[in-house]
Amino acid sequence: MRALIALAGVTAVAGCVAAYPIDRPSDYTAESKLSTCRVDLPQSWKDLLSRDRTEAGPHEKVIVVAANEDAGTTLVKTTRNRTTELVLHDHGKRQQVMAVQDDGQLFGVEFDGRWVTFSTTPNPADHTTTTYAWDSRNDGAPARIGDDGAVVHNGKAAWSDSSGVHIYDLAKKKDRVVGPGKEPAFLGDAVIWLQDGKFRAEGALPEQLKNAEPGDSVASDGRTVVWTRDEKLIGWREGWAQPRELAGIRPVPRTEGIVFPRVSGDFVSWQSESSYVTDIRSGATLHTTEGGYWLEVHGGALTQQGWRVAAAAPLAKLSPLSRC
Template sequence: MRALIALAAITAIAGCVAAVPIDRPSGYTAPSELDSCRVDLPQDWKDELARNSTEVGSHEKVTVVGANEKADVTLVKTTRNRTTELVLRDSTKRQQVMAVQDDAQLVGVEFDGRWVTFSTTPSPSDRTPTTYAWDSRNDGAPVRIGDSGAVVHNGKAAWSDSKGVHVYDLARKKDRIVGQGKEPVFLGDAVLWLQDGKFRAETALPDQLKNARPGGSAASDGRTVVWTQGDALHAWREGWTEPRELAVIKTASRTEGIVFPRVSGDFVSWQSGSSYVTDIRSGATMHTTDDAYWLEVHGGALTQQGGRVAAAAALSSLSALPAC
């Protein structure tokens, strides 16, 4: 199945809905803010993206916004004729999750292989979210679960709002508040979140995270948690004796710092003015420059966004980035 992705992307990170501007003039070369190990885009990455690409029409926007672990099931968001549709696709079937009309937005899509969580907002100028959950096995109507963008893992959703950090059992439809803070992420079945510049947890916090000083962004794939700390991107997973520094940007950077981290397996995608992909194994980072396309991990897929070509490749098909 040929994968489709975006001309434009809208990303929500753990309760904060944010528009990501990716449209650039033709021939634009994005400057690099990286101040650590940098490598070029590997040829096999180019080949895999080219093999799984398609041209996007001039009057539509198509984005892969979610994928399962094997990248053979994807969530695709398509906008055409003033309708935006979210669809779950595999090689044999197509399931519509939701469609919105006119200026309404579908944002913050997350997928754990069964459950989908996403938010709608009335318009680009009114980004007040309503958050839903949808069970791909039952193929029923989406169910409203809250008013703030959620992350999802193994049948549970988590988000934060003025009441605190919520953990919602999607099958039982039961919500509970586990603490006060923001940016909840799953580490296994446990939930971590940020509060006063530290990680917090409902149960015992891993010793290796007690001295971490996360900034405003954190993410996890259930196995590895990544976070920003000053001008650096850090990570920790069970079995490591201590956190690792993955990438560093220039201190004098005029960008907003490191934002929108996403992790899947051994790859972390993030942004700082333009897009980057870091290999946890080697500590090397690939920076996108050509024609302002962007790379981002979603589940088991690496997606390419920008320009008139849409592409996605399974992470399992990509080589490791070499160390410097």
Template sequence: MRALIALAAITAIAGCVAAVPIDRPSGYTAPNKLDSCRVDLPQDWKDELSRNTTVAGSHEKVTIVAANANADVTLVKTTRNRTTELVLRDREKRQQVMAVQDDAQLHGVEFDGRWVTFSTTPSPSDRTTTTYAWDSRNDGAPVRIGGSGAVVHNGKAAWADSKGVHLYDLAKKKDRIVGQGEEPLFLGDAVMWLQDGKFRAEVALPEQLRDARPSGSAASDGRTVVWAQGDALHGWREGWTEPRELAGIRTAPKTEGILFPRVSGDFVSWQSESSYVTDIRSGATMHTTDGAYWLEVHGGALTQQGWRGVAAAPLSSLSPLPRC
């Protein structure tokens, strides 16, 4: 997989949807599908990513899969010699969370600054999912909490399976069903989810979200909710009188819509054959035309992924994207 890479392949894993890098021909340039404000990658973003780059070895694949709010603690997944390892790294230590062998998959990593949740599957052909939680303050083993990928926020994990939407207190080890649906997310400490194309919540749903009609994935950083609705990326946060359209893509030619949004602070990363980063403040979006890498937000970090190397730059160090 040393050819140029783009995130266009989609693999369903135990009821969840995950992005899978695919090979591209040498010299491939990802098409720009934006139908809204587009800007180039700012120089200070390039500089920050360059200063924080780790070059992968010739026989390993390295991916930054989570970060804390300050981007000084990251979770890194490394595959070499048929072993895939999940490791927490900071300036002082390196802690192994789990390692799996051969064709076993490790995916769906989330981090709230203390608790880590992640899932494993035995192989690409056997998608039986086991989900674990791990307390980074202790050097103990991960604990199994469920059988479907989870999100985590402020010591609580949430996931959906055939029984319903689970809300799990990680410290107390208490699980309860809060409703029926899929794709849970947190707004503050309250859990929300999708059901029949609408947002539902354990408590009263904010009035501004009652008319939202998510057509795909949704995400939240606890303060801001973002979702795909048709060919547009929408968002809402407390204090806004109504949701806003943050970005849009052209409807034709269309091969896939807006997928895998991730939000942190004022930045939203998402995919549509290649990667995009939208600045909520200006409404501008940066598109990575080079298929050799892609950008995502994780916690307080902007991460660059690809076979040339990986990087994690603090979002707080990046300039806002300019308005068009």
């Protein structure tokens, strides 16, 4: 399995972490639920994805699950023969992070360019979660840091559990609880989170977020924070006078809503029965019913999961999506 190589730079991401993985078929598609501007998958995006791709064998599944800020380093998850392996690919170098056997699940992979966090469960029926951190500059084994999925940014991990919101200094191996709540995300080097339907922060919360009413999903790349509210995807970044609606779906027929947003630079990926990518600049959202194009943003990469194919393209190389 060859390394995935990328060419350019973009802001790093600390994205939303699913509590448990959703394992959809590789060729899964669904009709668009968009109520806002929709565009097709550009041919130029397809061409970029085709340049750096990994072909999976007949009995294995390969997914690019994380990338650094320029997409030159990726983390790839491969499942074959009831064993799942997480491997770092760094400009031709291949290094195993962890392998789980006997249908163990490995998910929620996040990467800040040095530190990797991820979670495991014993099998699909047992949701007992263990979360690990691994230093890509060190040959040591992953270390357990908690029992719930974490986000990571500039050497710090954050997660929530029954004790509250944790901030963990990965180099110093020091954990502290900053308050009750859930869904922590990094905004700059500060952490914000949800409590009682509002944003909270350890320090000063930006004025523009004080009246926001986020739903259950929040993500940030350190500069831009996005969240869901009913059938809307909302976002805010420094310099905006107020939050903006980025995309929306039709309320009828009722679906799973907007879930699992991820943001990196000017792109937000999210799900609502199939995958979507929104360009913050134009307000356009990409949706395709072509099989084999399940798309997400991870760090500096747009990743593709398809039938026996995994691919990644640098976000900085992608053309903007056209306005409707």
